[in-house]
Amino acid sequence: MNEEFDPELAPPSKSSLKRDAHALQQLGTQLVDVPESVWARLELPDTLVAALLEARRLHARGGRKRQLQFIGKLMRDVDPEPIRHYFEQERLRTRKLARAHHDLEAWRDRLIEEGDPAVEVFLEQHAQADRQHLRQLIRQARKEQAQNRPPKSSRALFRYIRDLE
DSSP, X not given: OOOOOOTTTSOOOHHHHHHHXXXXXXXXXXHHTSOHHHHHHXXXXXXXXXXXXXXXXXXXXXXXXXXXXXXXXXXXXXXXXXXXXXXXXXXXHHHHHHHHXXXXXXXXXXXXXXXXXXXXXXXXXXXXXXXXXHHHHHHHHHHHHHTTOOOHHHHHHHHHHHHHO
C-alpha cells in the first residue's frame, strides 16, 4: 500500500478533458468562417463539412450554439494538428502583411520628413523608381502637411511605394 502516485499513469482529469473539448469546439468555430476550399485542402470528413455548412446557415442564437457544440463533438474524431497548423500559418501571413504595410508607411514618412537623403537611399534599393515622380509626390505631400489639407499626395506616395515593392 506504499505505492507512490505517478501523474503520468493517471487518467486525464475531468477539467483537462473539458479544456480539450472546449479547445476543439473553438477550432471548429473558427473553421466555420474559413472558405470551403480550405476545408477540402484540410481533408475534413464529410460529416464535419456538412455540420460546418449548417452552422453557416443558422443565425438563431440557440440553434447556432447547439450546432457549434455538435461541431466540437465531431472535432474529437479529427486530427486537429493540420487545422491548427493552417490557422498558425494564416496568423503568420497576416503578421507579415501588417509588417510590410508598416514598413511602407515608415518609408513614406521618412521620405516626406528627410527629403533628398532618404530619396537617394530609397533609389539605391529600388532602381526602377522614377526619381522625378517620387520627388514631386514628396513635395506635394509636404505642401499638404504645411497647409493642413487632407493627405491626398501622401496616399499617392504610399501607393507608388507599394507598387514598387
